[in-house]
Amino acid sequence: MVSKIQTYRPNKWIDAGSFSLWTQMFQDLGNSLELGYRLFVRDFSAKYRQSLLGATWVVMFPLFTVGVFVLLNRAGVLQVKESGVPYPVFALFGLTLWTLFSGLISSIAGVVGQAGSLISKIHFPRIALIHSPVLTSLVELSVRLALLAAVMVYYGALPNGAFLLLPLFLLPIFFIAIGAGLFLSILGGVFRDLPNILSLFLTVMLFATPVMYPMPESGLLEELNRFNPLYYLIEVPRDIFFQGRFDQGAAYALSVLLSLVILLVGWRFYHVAMNRIVEKI
Amino acid sequence: MNNRPPVIEAENVSKKFCRGLKQVMAYGACDVARDFLGIRSDTKHLRSGEFWAVDDVSFQVNRGETLGIIGANGSGKSTILKMLNGIYLPDAGEIRIRGRAGALIEIGAGFHPMLTGRENVYINGAILGMTGKQIDEKFDRIVDFSDIGDFIDSPVRHYSSGMYVRLGFSIAVHCEPEILLVDEVLAVGDALFFNKCTNKIRELTARGTTIVLVSHNMWLIQTMCDRVVLLNRGKVEKEGEPIECAFAYAQIDPVSSPECEIQPDHYLPVVVRHMELRDGQGHAIAVVKPDSPLRVSIGYLCRKELIRGHVFLRVTTSDGYPLYTSYSEAMDFKHGEGAVKALIPSFSLLRGEYRIWAGICGAGKEADRYHERQIKISVDPGTDFPDSRYGVFYNRVEWQIENSRVSRIKTRSNSAGV
Numbered sequence: 152m153v154s155k156i157q158t159y160r161p162n163k164w165i166d167a168g169s170f171s172l173w174t175q176m177f178q179d180l181g182n183s184l185e186l187g188y189r190l191f192v193r194d195f196s197a198k199y200r201q202s203l204l205g206a207t208w209v210v211m212f213p214l215f216t217v218g219v220f221v222l223l224n225r226a227g228v229l230q231v232k233e234s235g236v237p238y239p240v241f242a243l244f245g246l247t248l249w250t251l252f253s254g255l256i257s258s259i260a261g262v263v264g265q266a267g268s269l270i271s272k273i274h275f276p277r278i279a280l281i282h283s284p285v286l287t288s289l290v291e292l293s294v295r296l297a298l299l300a301a302v303m304v305y306y307g308a309l310p311n312g313a314f315l316l317l318p319l320f321l322l323p324i325f326f327i328a329i330g331a332g333l334f335l336s337i338l339g340g341v342f343r344d345l346p347n348i349l350s351l352f353l354t355v356m357l358f359a360t361p362v363m364y365p366m367p368e369s370g371l372l373e374e375l376n377r378f379n380p381l382y383y384l385i386e387v388p389r390d391i392f393f394q395g396r397f398d399q400g401a402a403y404a405l406s407v408l409l410s411l412v413i414l415l416v417g418w419r420f421y422h423v424a425m426n427r428i429v430e431k432i
Numbered sequence: 433m434n435n436r437p438p439v440i441e442a443e444n445v446s447k448k449f450c451r452g453l454k455q456v457m458a459y460g461a462c463d464v465a466r467d468f469l470g471i472r473s474d475t476k477h478l479r480s481g482e483f484w485a486v487d488d489v490s491f492q493v494n495r496g497e498t499l500g501i502i503g504a505n506g507s508g509k510s511t512i513l514k515m516l517n518g519i520y521l522p523d524a525g526e527i528r529i530r531g532r533a534g535a536l537i538e539i540g541a542g543f544h545p546m547l548t549g550r551e552n553v554y555i556n557g558a559i560l561g562m563t564g565k566q567i568d569e570k571f572d573r574i575v576d577f578s579d580i581g582d583f584i585d586s587p588v589r590h591y592s593s594g595m596y597v598r599l600g601f602s603i604a605v606h607c608e609p610e611i612l613l614v615d616e617v618l619a620v621g622d623a624l625f626f627n628k629c630t631n632k633i634r635e636l637t638a639r640g641t642t643i644v645l646v647s648h649n650m651w652l653i654q655t656m657c658d659r660v661v662l663l664n665r666g667k668v669e670k671e672g673e674p675i676e677c678a679f680a681y682a683q684i685d686p687v688s689s690p691e692c693e694i695q696p697d698h699y700l701p702v703v704v705r706h707m708e709l710r711d712g713q714g715h716a717i718a719v720v721k722p723d724s725p726l727r728v729s730i731g732y733l734c735r736k737e738l739i740r741g742h743v744f745l746r747v748t749t750s751d752g753y754p755l756y757t758s759y760s761e762a763m764d765f766k767h768g769e770g771a772v773k774a775l776i777p778s779f780s781l782l783r784g785e786y787r788i789w790a791g792i793c794g795a796g797k798e799a800d801r802y803h804e805r806q807i808k809i810s811v812d813p814g815t816d817f818p819d820s821r822y823g824v825f826y827n828r829v830e831w832q833i834e835n836s837r838v839s840r841i842k843t844r845s846n847s848a849g850v
Contacts, residue, residue: 157533159518160526161475164467189558190542197546272538274517275559337464341457424464426521430449431460 164423176422179276186275187282194283195290209294213250217242220363231364236393237306240299244393245362247295248385251288251321252328253353258284259332260349263340263428270425271432277425278418280336281329288328292321310392320388323410327380330410330417337421340428361386380406437530438492439611439642440499440516445525446666447486447511448478455481475523485511487666488525493659498633498643500653500674502681503663509646512663513537513613516644531642534560534609539617540600545589549580552588553603560607570606577632578602579625598625605632611642618652630656648751650678675783682750682785683810701736702765702792704805709788719810722817722826726779726809730772730790738765740795743772750785750808755824762795780826783813 164172199205220242223229234241262280263270270277303309339345357363359372360382367373376382383399383406390396450456459479466473478484486508493499501509514520515527517535542559543552553574557567567574575584578598583591591599601617618629633656637643647653653660653674660677662670670680711717712725720726728745743760760772774790791804817826 155530157518157529158526159515159521159529161521161523162467162472163521165470165472169470185563186558189555189564193542193544193547193551193555196551197544200546268538269541269559271519272514273535273541273559274519274533275561341460420464420468423467426519427460427464427467429519431456 163426172419172422176278176418179278179422183276183279183282186279188286190279191283191286195287198287206294209291210298213243213246213295213298217246217363229364234365234394237308240303240306240308241365241389241393242363243299243302244389245385247292247299248321248324248388249357249360249362249381250295251292252324252381253357254291255284255288255325255328256332256335257346257349257353258287259329260335260339261346262332263336263432264343264346267432271429277421281333284332285325285329308393311395313395314392317388317392320384320391323384323407324381326410326414327384330413330415333417333421337424337428341431356381377402380409384410436495439495439497439530440491440493440644441526441528442489442491442512442516443526443528445486445489445512445515445522445527446476446484447508447515447520448475448482448523449485449511450479450482452481455479484666486515486522489661489663489666489668490525491661491668491671493642493644495642496637496640497659498637498645498657500657500660500677501644501646501663502648502650502653502660502677503669504681504684506665507663508666509663510537510615513615513644513646516611517613529611531610532561533611533613534604534607535613535615536601536604536617537613537615539597539604540588543588543596543600546587548587549575549584549591549599553584553599556600556603557607560604561609562607574599574602574606577606577628594622594625601625601629605629605636608636609641611644612636613644615646616648618647618649650681654678679783679785700801700803701734701738701794702741703733703735703803704730704790704792705733705769706731707788707790707805707807709807709809718808719812720779722782722811722813723778723780723828726776728774728776728788728790730774731769732765732772732792733769734765734767737767738792738794741765741792742795742799743774743790743792744802745774745776746789746791746804747781748787748789749824750787752787755781755786765792779811781811782817782822782824782826783811784824785810 160166167175202208204211217239220229221239224231224238231238231241259281262284266280270280335345335349359375360379361367361372361376362385366376366382366386383403387397387399387403390398450459459482463473489508489512491499501512503509511520513535514537515522516529517533517537518529540552540556542555544555547555553571554564554567558564562570575581578595578601580591580595580599583595588596588599597617605612612633614633618626630652633643633645643656645653645656657674659672660674661668662677662681664684669684670677708729709717709720710727710729711720712727714727730743730745732743740762741764742762744757746757747755749755758774760774786809787806788809789804789806791802793799793802
């Protein structure tokens, strides 16, 4: 039996060459499936074993946030211009996609910080740490989609058949969240204040991005959001599903491309930087 | 079989670390950026604030061999182990590993306190690289070995620390890695389990598993290892026979400086001022032969009159384990300086580093309040005494051979015991 030889030396990643690094990353991903699934089961059962309301928590945040916005809208504090869709459906759809993004990016950004002695003392495919946040966000997403469906039925605002393609439209959101999350998780291993900064940033972004309200006609927000890929990734599917309108094709295609780049760059950064960051933990 | 290349090869391996937190972050950011952009880093030179935690270390381990790594805290043992496991990359040199390496650096990694032992076996097993099917097959053996019985279905947070360690160890050894890296984890757990672990490790070696063992327990190192690497401040100080390395380690051990004083408490009546060791002829010595006489002179200062006090002498191993204590007859101590001499007709210890402590205590309730001073002593037996691998004490034993086929030789032989 000839065992595989593992060689460890300085500048290992550079010596490996750019292409073989990609194959290594995919091999690691393949090897991490079993472990990733176990870690998901661990985190998931531990999370819900001691909680009274269990999965109800998943829908609390969107339900209450949308509730507040609906109240503000009714009271006339917030003037949302008519978009052809009942406002609660409009807002809840946007918020469902937004919470997918914000929940996933913040949980992935925390994996290195939380893994602690696991990564500093055991060798395993490091990418296994992200399966648990991704699968958890999928479970939570499906619960929130059920809520969205109920609200859509209640208001009689059913989307068109393109809604069946929703998973496809969600992919770029996953890509951005995973890629950026992996990048941030490495930084978070060293800078412990990163989670706080991130949660502050996400709160600001939630209000600055036209998620709960349509894009303003003009002004600073409009100017800025023209360069915000998340705006297109949420607004374009919403337009398609509820209005049957698809008019920002080029910007959407660019956003999807950007999301793919973010995913690959973040993943590669995570793979290469891990050895260095483990020394600093 | 001997033609096979070594399972582990470490060639001039070095690793540097950094002291200041700010520099750690700055260098870390810089290194990560370079790695990511594909700019080769010159890792062979120190930047300001850095030091070599492991410095130019080379060794090889063959299949089925057990290598011990010993050294004081901070000498680089764990760093080497982590490099062998691929957690850290070396900054210079190269490591080649042939085979699947399993690490017992942290026991029960990934255990979740809320989940049951059963669930945690699957998680920890997966972390160590086992598939669900492999764990299914070995599950009963893992539980049997760990001796935790019905607790396997209780949450791990209800486990005693011993149970926790037993389960963790059991999972790790049942992974059956080709190379097992063990970092000082056997220190926890009771004596019974310790024996079970060492037996299990021997069983693994017999089947060809290669083991690298880091420990401060010299007895464990001497009984388990084929070869030992002694590290001192990141450099290899000595490599070879476990017994030789253990002896060399005791000599560089910084805690056993030749004479070491415990600061006297103001209320203690008598303080030991100095100690001296002499041989039978009265020459000052620091090294004795087993079974030879040893004189200890103890100088003291009496600050407050002490009626019916005792002088005592305690001999301990270099790590402080007491071997025996001897008390003088009761005597009265008067104000001022004084001296006491003790004669040990036969200092009957085997090769090793020991310490002799001397103190003066009162009687009754005062017996545990004393000031003591210690002095280091080495025993170097030459060749005609047994190795300390077989014990600590030297004892003279008369042998009589009654088998007629052996010619009548009355031998004076040596025996040892702990």
